[in-house]
Amino acid sequence: MELSQRSAALEAAARVRTILRQHAGAADEQARVCEPGMAELRRSGLMGLLVPQERGGLGGDLSDLVEIAQVLADGCTSTAMIWAMHCQQADVLIHFAAQPLRDRLLPRIARGELYLASVTTGPSTGGHLLSSASPLTDTEQGLWVDREAPIVTGGLVADGFLITMRSSPDAPENEVSLVYADRDQMDVVERGDWDTLGMRGTHSVGLKLSGAVPRSQVVGGDGAFRTVALESMAPVGHLAWAACWLGAARSALGELVGLLRSAERPGSIDIRSELVAERLARIRMDLELVGAYLCRVTAEVSQLRAAGASLAGTATQIHLNTLKVIAADLTFRSVDRMVQLAGLSLGYRRGSALPLERHFRDLRSAALNYANDRLLTATGALTLMDRSVNLA
Template identity: 60%
Template sequence: MAEKILPLLRENAAQVDGDATFPEAGLRALRECGLMGLLVPEEHGGLGGDLHDLVDVAGVLASACLSTAMIWAMYCQQVDAVVRFAVPGLAKDLLPRIAAGEVYLASVTTEAGSGGHLMTADASLRSGGEGIAFERLAPIVTGGRYADGFLITMRDGEDTTANKVTLVYAARDQLELETSGEWNPLGMRGTHSEGMRITGTIRPDGVIGPRGGYRTVAVESAIPLAHLAWSACWLGAARSATADVIGLLRSRKRPGSIDLSSDLVSERLARVRMDLELVSAYLRTVCDEITECRTDGRTVDVPSTQIHLNTLKVAAAEHTFRAVDRLVQLCGLSTGYLRTSPIPLERHFRDLRSASLNYANDRLLKANGSLSLVDRGVRLA
């Protein structure tokens, strides 16, 4: 299914990157082919896919356009939260429309001053007639201008502490939206992550998960889905870049400066392949672990599993970027570095440079250091 839309994604990738525009054609194709409903259970009209399906599709999409793949991956985080934590009434109303491709969900978790820290919030919910009112200013909302609905983290009330965070669903027609800032980044330019001021009133059944208990939603859904799907996207892009380079090296168009009998060329290719193999194997291992936890009804909120998830994200971010960096070095200035190259290595390079910043690796390594002191058994993946 994903393979059918790859020609469209490839055709538009350069323009999406060059103009820093949201991939509207790609999103439309995802709506029409049914992949917006990948994680929606079949009883609600979806495909009933699992985490392995998520990882597979994310990698395929990223092979053509990493921006589109990351947008879809972050959307799938939101869908999983609705599937697992929405009250029955909201799920019955919303999930069939998600499955039909009618509702693209955007995530609102960032706040000025706290960045992407998920477990605290400043802006608070308040009573608003028959519903729950709020006003939220977010410095980054991926694809917010094009979203049909939003999942928004808020402090549970004006008198509660910052760590009492509640996740709410708001449909676009319940909101007043104002965009701000300019999106002109180095890479991941198509994700179009503008700032937004969001004001509105939602129904009480718009709360996703327990009031003040977003930590449960984050740990059991948002974080595992993010680290698995992001890693799959980065691997898919790096794998595609590697395949393109190998195809070029085996063709008559191989640059004359690259000698395939050279030990240095062989070593560089071997190290690129090793980086990809390590990420692929660890991604599958951690995906199996999270899937087993879900199947058995066990929480993933244990030190060893959290370490594995965090390690996956950091390793995928570092190794996929390093692989593409090595490909740029191997291919040289004209083929590896110029934007006019027949292989978009410089775009992959810019896009993958963002991987370590997309929820900062430093933050995850700090967490893993603390968790390592708790996991006395040193339970490895």
């Protein structure tokens, strides 16, 4: 993206952030998607951040995604995550959809007409990305999709879905295909509710999707989702999620420091205290570490892509897994420490001048969003394969 376009994108993100700040509390309270924020995102052009300019998009890259995700999370973490996961799905289409499907969908994404939701969870497989119990079946109308998903981020307001399916009734659960479905191709039924501790504004209710799609809407080839996941969905997801969590924690620290430096500072907090200084230092160091590692892994992924190389290498997979885990752990730890420093009235109470309790609840979900335990197990196995210990 050219400098002028990048500047315009950041200005657009700042405008969206203003809207998000105004409505983040209501979205959290009501456990509903922030409709004013989503409407502004559609108008802003940012839904097409990664879409090539020749298809009407902004032509941004992963570093642009990481930077703008932090700006949006400064306004509302839930909406930032909705947008980040949409961009993740857009990246999949850009790199793996057949040309006729790209020609049809990418201009719609660029115009803000197509918000993409990800359907990868299952009742029996949980959040395991590379397996699906629901098979595609051939019918006269096309490939039949019959899919239960317990969690679909922003699913009720989505215009289209990328859905993981077992490639056929006879295929094993790890032979997975990814299919695109327009909303008007699916019968969409809401399952359950979304009454959670945090990330309430994502309104990630369960959905049942059923309908037929043409075979041309299989993305990446029959049974080839593993490649799609390793080269696009997982790495872009980890970068984008980490950026959202970091943006939320940075916002929290900025607001806390601003209050501590103001006349409204509570008398119970002495900023000349060495204990207060030590606590602030540890909070800042955690965020510095996440920011530095996010920058480094973003550069690594970008360089490999520019060279036409695979992201499936052992060291790169370790770095991506590590990024997700440390971002989840350290951003939550930083906000936990902010709550401790701010105290009951300022840090823990709802309706406080600082929304620390909302950040605390939102970031608690980070370790559960594709569970850290699963990634740590995978990273331990990968470590045995990397005898040269190629550190990021």
